Amino acid sequence: MKLSAPLYHLKRKAKLLSRAENIPLHEALDRVARQEGFSGWSLLAAKVTATAPTEKLFARLAPGDLVLVGARPGQGKTLMSLELAVQAMKSGSRGVFFTLEYTEKDMLDRFRAIGVAREDFAGLFEFDSSDEISSDYIVKRLAGAPRGTLVVVDYLQLLDQKRENPELMVQVRTLQSFARDRGLIFVFISQIDRSYDPLKKPCPDLEDVRLPNPLDLSLFTKTCFLNNGEVQFRAAS
Structure with a gap:
C-alpha cells in the first residue's frame, strides 16, 4: 500500500x-x-520502516561497532533500532534496549508494530528505562554481556542531561572502549536538528545531527539516516 x-x-x-x-x-x-x-499511526510508521533493509544492515555490523541511527520524529528510527536488536536475537545473540524516553508498554507497542512477539525472545531481550542511564550505568549493567550483544541507546542527546553525568564526549568514548573490549555492538538513536530541510536533501547526514553539547562524530563506525522511507547507510572511511 x-x-x-x-x-x-x-x-x-x-x-x-x-x-x-x-x-x-x-x-x-x-x-x-x-x-x-x-x-493506527504506529503501524503506518512500521510500514515505512519495513522498506528498510534491516537484515542487510545487520549483516554489515560487527562486534565493536558504534552505530548512529538518525532521523526526524516519526520516521521510524526507533523501530529500525528495535528491528536490529531483533535481528541480533534471531542470530542467537542478546538485545538490550536502554531508554530515557519509552515505558515498558511503549516498547511492547513497538514490538507489535513490527509484527514481533517479545515472548519469542524470552531470555534474550532486556529492557531498561532507569532514570540513572549513563555510560557508567550501562557499563555496569552489561558487565556480563556476551560478545555479539546488540545494545540500543535511546537516545544519544539525553545521556548527559543530568549535570552529575560526564560530558557526552566522555560517555561515548567510554562506551566505544567498552564495545571494543567486550565485542558488543552499540546502536545510538539520535535526534536531527530542526534546520534539516528534506526538500534540499532526501536524508539527513552527520551535519544535521543535533548536538547541544560537543561530540566527535567520527567516534561512530557506521551511520544510518532515515527520511520518508529512504535509508542511507554508510561505514566510516
Whole structure:
C-alpha cells in the first residue's frame, strides 16, 4: 500500500487536525493513519520502516561497532533500532534496549508494530528505562554481556542531561572502549536538528545531527539516516 503523501506531510496534516479540532496529537495521528488504511499511526510508521533493509544492515555490523541511527520524529528510527536488536536475537545473540524516553508498554507497542512477539525472545531481550542511564550505568549493567550483544541507546542527546553525568564526549568514548573490549555492538538513536530541510536533501547526514553539547562524530563506525522511507547507510572511511 502506497501512502498518499510523504510521512512528514502526513504528520503535519495530523498536527493541523489536532489544532483545528482540539484533539490530542496521538488521536489525530491515528485518524490520519486510518485514512491511509492502517489501524493506527504506529503501524503506518512500521510500514515505512519495513522498506528498510534491516537484515542487510545487520549483516554489515560487527562486534565493536558504534552505530548512529538518525532521523526526524516519526520516521521510524526507533523501530529500525528495535528491528536490529531483533535481528541480533534471531542470530542467537542478546538485545538490550536502554531508554530515557519509552515505558515498558511503549516498547511492547513497538514490538507489535513490527509484527514481533517479545515472548519469542524470552531470555534474550532486556529492557531498561532507569532514570540513572549513563555510560557508567550501562557499563555496569552489561558487565556480563556476551560478545555479539546488540545494545540500543535511546537516545544519544539525553545521556548527559543530568549535570552529575560526564560530558557526552566522555560517555561515548567510554562506551566505544567498552564495545571494543567486550565485542558488543552499540546502536545510538539520535535526534536531527530542526534546520534539516528534506526538500534540499532526501536524508539527513552527520551535519544535521543535533548536538547541544560537543561530540566527535567520527567516534561512530557506521551511520544510518532515515527520511520518508529512504535509508542511507554508510561505514566510516
